Amino acid sequence: MNIVVCVKHVPDATADRKFESDNTVDREGVDGLLSELDEYAVEQALQLREKRSDEEISVTALTVGPAKAADAVRKALQMGADKGVHVSDDAIAGSDYLGTSLVLAKAIEKIGSEQKVDLVVFGMASTDASGGVVPAMVAERLGLPQVTLASVIESQGDQVRIKRDGDTATEVIGATLPIVLSVTDQSGEARYPSFKGIMAAKKKPVESYSLSDLGVEASEVGAEAAYSAVEEATARPPRTAGEIVTDEDGSGATALAEFLASKKFI
């Protein structure tokens, strides 16, 4: 079985975020890391490989992004993925979801041309853009069924069954491989890279693709081809001191409720 996990390199949420002059996120000047939500995807792919240890299962970590994005692939390899693919091309900068999903789909097709891809795993969203639509778009482009937002994943043979927790109901969904799967942050804590894993990752193969390797024209991606553009980006205003409700005579609860009501929280 051949599994591809798509991983995104995102700016560290605890660091200062910066924007480029075109209002897109500055991805080079900020410390970055593997999106935490994608760690869950890597974890589920690795668990699948461990649970089905009688089969030959290969897990490939795939990322699209600038040079630094290779760190996301490396982290996935340190956690235990077998190989990595990094798609990088200056023309990709500024791509929207459609552009990104096109590059991902083409890369998955290229990986699949060597060995058929049975399962593509995504996190539920990226921690920077938080769109959550790329898995669906990639599924559409690949012509594969999409099984999204799984909190529990079971598989046997070519059958996959997942649990998806909604606000009002929990769905159990069955599907036949090949599929595109996305997993939530409820699917199980991701493992830490171990010392052995870190050392082993040094020797794992990482392939680099450019757009021409994938047969994608520069005009199909990037800011020019994007259907959406960031018109304005404003830094979050500094946190204000807040309002303190004092309770000296027992009226505190009422005052608190009035405050919350005035802000339309209740």
Next chain:
Amino acid sequence: MSASSTAALPSALSSGVVFTGTPERDALREAAAAFTRREVAPHLDAWEDAGALPRELHRAAAKAGLIGVGFAEEVGGDGGTLVDSLTVTEGIFDGGGSGGLIASLFTHGIALPHIAAAGHTPAGADLVDRFVRPTLAGELIGSLAITEPDGGSDVASIRTTAVRDGDHYVVNGAKTFITSGTRADFVTTAVRTGGSFEPGKGHGGVSLLVVEAGTPGFTVDRKLEKLGWHCSDTAQLSYVDVRVPVANLVGEEGSGFVQIAQQFVVERLGLAVQGYAAAARALALAATYASERQTFGKPLATRQVIRHKLVEMRRQVEVARTYTHAVAARHDAGEQVIAEACLAKETAVKTAEHVCHEAVQIFGGAGYMRGSEVERHYRDVRLLGIGGGANEVLADLSARLLGYAG
């Protein structure tokens, strides 16, 4: 400011000392820090109050691949050098860990090396299977017992005796200040199988014997209360006619002193890392606080007297770290660095004491309060100049090794 809120502050990595190494070591440090942020920091206050770590934490740390770093794969470890295991310690402090946590979660770092090193004989391999592998898997907890009520610095003068009786040794004596001793499943115990405790007659008569919890006559006398290292349990142990199989002897009879001495470099450099890593963390916390805390209408960090303090703290941490790493790398390369390890420890101890003192000062009253992380580091680092060779003893050893002893 509570410890749980400080755990979320920028790490030493991002706001101060940059612990860069190879990309692999950076990844290892980050993995250790991530483990600590998630599995340790939220509970550390409770473990400090409880006076001990839960066993479950040892299993979790083993599963995360942190326990076995620095131990060879042949004995169940994950491989790696001394610098690699020091990197784990840095990461743990960076993630909000503490000296007590390291002492207790990594007691195997002092309890196992002798057993692992003696594993090349069939009897030694058996001890490796019984004690080293399960401990590195997080299933067992081990302690090292050398210090006695009558003395710790003078290892050759121990009084606990082991007298051969058929296939057993009969052990009598007492050990004190033993880290993880109340929870230990086994205790690597220094015993006297020959010679005498009188000055100059002791070295050749010391042996190492693994004593298992539950062996009749072997008991925890007392759990000791301490100034710091609260989450690390410390025990006084009693041995009364304890029959220990001869198979539990580590290495040759009478080779205990040499075995212990061989591990000193590693232990001392480990304590040096604790010193500068605690200092780096305290500096990061203090620097953040100084930029946020306003007095007389301005942040503390705008005052020259405060920011110069921060620079001096930073200077000491950088020097202690750089020197300790250099000595550890020389040890990894096979060099004899006994004196240098003493100098590194002394440098880091002084750094830790100065930096944690100043960090508490910058925090003001909040720094004196229980639950503030700098308060814990301030108490915890006091041990570093006492354990693993006290300052005075190491200075004197260095004087002899460096040719300054007249």
